[in-house]
Amino acid sequence: MTTRRTFLWRAATLLAVGGGARSIVNATQTSQRAAKPTPPPDVSYTLTKDDQTFLEDLSKRAFLFFWEEATTENGLIRDRARTDGSAHPRAQHVASIASVGFGLTGLCIAADRGWRPRDELLTRARTTVRYFAEELAHEHGWFYHFVDMRDGKRVWQCEASSIDTALLLAGALTAKQCFKEDAEVARHVDTIYNRLDFEWMLAGHPTLLSMGYRPERGFVKARWDHYCELMILYILGLGARSNPLPSESWAAWERPLFTYGPYTYVHRAPALFVHQYSHAWIDFRAWRDQVRPQPNWFANSQVATYAQRQFMMDVSKEFPGYSENIWGLTSSDSKKGYRGWGAPPRPKEIDGTVVPCAPAGSLMFTPEVALPALREMHRRFGDRIYGRYGFADAFHPTDGWVNPDVIGIDVGITLLSAENLRTGRVWSWFMENEEIQTGLRRAGMVNVPVHPQ
Numbered sequence: 001m002t003t004r005r006t007f008l009w010r011a012a013t014l015l016a017v018g019g020g021a022r023s024i025v026n027a028t029q030t031s032q033r034a035a036k037p038t039p040p041p042d043v044s045y046t047l048t049k050d051d052q053t054f055l056e057d058l059s060k061r062a063f064l065f066f067w068e069e070a071t072t073e074n075g076l077i078r079d080r081a082r083t084d085g086s087a088h089p090r091a092q093h094v095a096s097i098a099s100v101g102f103g104l105t106g107l108c109i110a111a112d113r114g115w116r117p118r119d120e121l122l123t124r125a126r127t128t129v130r131y132f133a134e135e136l137a138h139e140h141g142w143f144y145h146f147v148d149m150r151d152g153k154r155v156w157q158c159e160a161s162s163i164d165t166a167l168l169l170a171g172a173l174t175a176k177q178c179f180k181e182d183a184e185v186a187r188h189v190d191t192i193y194n195r196l197d198f199e200w201m202l203a204g205h206p207t208l209l210s211m212g213y214r215p216e217r218g219f220v221k222a223r224w225d226h227y228c229e230l231m232i233l234y235i236l237g238l239g240a241r242s243n244p245l246p247s248e249s250w251a252a253w254e255r256p257l258f259t260y261g262p263y264t265y266v267h268r269a270p271a272l273f274v275h276q277y278s279h280a281w282i283d284f285r286a287w288r289d290q291v292r293p294q295p296n297w298f299a300n301s302q303v304a305t306y307a308q309r310q311f312m313m314d315v316s317k318e319f320p321g322y323s324e325n326i327w328g329l330t331s332s333d334s335k336k337g338y339r340g341w342g343a344p345p346r347p348k349e350i351d352g353t354v355v356p357c358a359p360a361g362s363l364m365f366t367p368e369v370a371l372p373a374l375r376e377m378h379r380r381f382g383d384r385i386y387g388r389y390g391f392a393d394a395f396h397p398t399d400g401w402v403n404p405d406v407i408g409i410d411v412g413i414t415l416l417s418a419e420n421l422r423t424g425r426v427w428s429w430f431m432e433n434e435e436i437q438t439g440l441r442r443a444g445m446v447n448v449p450v451h452p453q
Contacts, residue, residue: 035257037295038264040302045368047422054375055418058360058390062415063110065389065406066103067124074135075128076149077103080407083387088405094156095149098164102412104128104171105281105426108178109419125175126185132168133188139213141196143168159212159220162201166233167409169193170281170430177429193435198237198245207245207252209233226254228269231278231297239439250443251291260344261314263307265300266293271342272308272330273413275301276361280416283427287440288448296448298365305362309369311344319352321397324369325376328358332394332410333403352398356391360414363421390414 047055068085069078076095080088107121136143136152139160146158169192176189203210203219209230211220224230230253237245258267267275278284284297312319312327329347331340332355341347342358356377359370378386385395385402393410395402416426430436 035259035264037257037266037293037300038262038303040299040366041306043366043368045371047367047371051367051371051375052422054378055363055371055422058374059109059113059415059418060115061388061390062411062418063106063115065408065411066099066106066415067110067116069408070100070103070124070128071149072124072127074131074149074152075103075124076100076131076147076152077408078149079146080393080405081389082404083389083392083402083406085388093149095147096164096408097143097145097147097161098167099408099412100128100132101164101167101169101171102280102409102416104168105174106412106415108174108429109415109425111178112423112425122179122182122185125179126182126188129172129175129185129188129192132172133191139215140200141165141192142201142213145212157214157216159214161212162209162224163211163229163233165196166236167277169196169236170232173433173436174281174426174429177432193236193240194242196236196240196243198240198243200243202245207249209237209245209249224253226256226268227266228274229277232282235278235282235436235439235443237439238442239433239435239437241435244442247442247444255289255291255293255295257293258344260307261310263303263310265303265307266295267304267307269342270345270347271340272304272328272358273342273361275304276365276413276417279364280361280413280420281426281430282436282440283424283431286447286449287445290444290446301362302365305359305366305370308343308358309373311346315346315350319350319398321352321354325373326354326380326397327373328355328360329353330355330358330361330410332357333405333407334394335396335401351396353394353396353401355394355410356385357393357410357414360391361417363414363417367421 066077069081077099079094079096107125110116111118111121142160142165144154144158145161145164146155148155172189172192176186179185201209208223208225211222213219234249255266256268257264288296309327312322313324316322329341329343334353339349341349359373362370385392389406389411393403393405393407420426
């Protein structure tokens with residue numbers, strides 16, 4: 001089974017040796033000493049009534065995925081489903097633990113917005129965290145990436161995944177704060193967190209975590225050693241009450257600067273989601289990293305979003321479906337199977353496909369460009385790409401291809417980013433956890449103005 005992480009590791013390896021960066025003239029790796037991150041555009045955006053109406057509909061549809069595609073017995077949530085809500089014929093029983101992390105957070109959003117009775121949502125959250133705390137198999141606290149929804153057994157000989165466990169835990173910690181009135185939820189979440197053996201997942205390295213573990217082969221050789229979605233994993237590890245990571249772990253991973261046109265930012269794996277996932281929970285707006293090149297990570301993701309939009313406008317002569325309001329490329333399905341693509345630099349497989357969750361995941365950073373893109377997609381293509389759970393995972397604006405599926409984590413980043421834009425509630429809940437504040441302090445992060453660059 002080829003996963004999103006496999007694609008990204010390969011892409012990052014290619015970029016590291018220079019092959020990817022030379023594929024388009026204006027994309028280059030940048031010397032750490034030669035440049036500083038580009039400040040984000042100084043743009044303010046006020047949501048209109050029509051914007052709010054659109055986001056409410058999109059968010060409710062996204063939440064519906066996590067409500068309907070979960071089992072009431074254990075809270076496990078499908079990795080994917082058809083856009084009309086029907087089960088996927090080949091993966092109808094496969095759950096993703098990362099999807100559960102997004103889903104737990106979705107329960108909190110639904111409770112806050114009154115989409116369903118609070119007691120129903122609390123019951124689902126309690127059932128889910130109890131199952132993870134007491135029944136689901138794990139390796140030193142780390143859960144398997146994909147499991148069977150019916151019995152929780154590992155599928156596809158997948159790894160016990162460090163990053164997917166982190167995303168699950170992020171959702172659980174959000175639920176702990178949202179449903180403070182329930183001591184059982186808090187107890188189970190603490191069990192999940194406190195038994196995580198971060199020292200074991202270091203797999204013999206003094207500071208850098210392995211990407212996972214397979215009983216048949218041991219630890220995955222690839223490590224979390226360069227900037228990507230890893231920040232939430234390391235902050236959780238640094239803030240852990242038991243078996244925490246050494247403080248040196250934060251500075252141990254690489255922060256390569258990359259330039260595309262006028263934009264210079266920390267960037268390596270090209271998929272846009274790597275700039276989004278950690279921010280779905282951690283509010284980095286007022287924090288600056290003290291490790292060179294000392295970025296404000298929120299601003300870095302703003303610039304990354306603008307760079308991708310610019311790239312897709314730049315290649316619009318070759319792919320006329322791309323424009324200032326039809327853009328977005330991140331790991332997704334395609335006509336030829338799953339792709340770990342993103343941009344810049346130019347991916348070899350680029351074919352004109354658009355992935356709506358790319359701009360959707362950046363709603364919390366750049367609503368001034370992300371929201372017009374989503375609304376234009378909805379206006380132009382309507383029900384062809386917009387179904388029961390919101391946008392199809394991917395579509396081709398010129399040849400008419402539309403992915404018949406939605407993917408849980410892509411629906412999830414859409415929901416969380418939209419809510420952070422509208423209210424910041426996900427950030428508020430998550431940041432109330434003492435462990436997160438501890439993790440940020442141990443990482444050496446310092447408070448700064450919102451746009452310090």
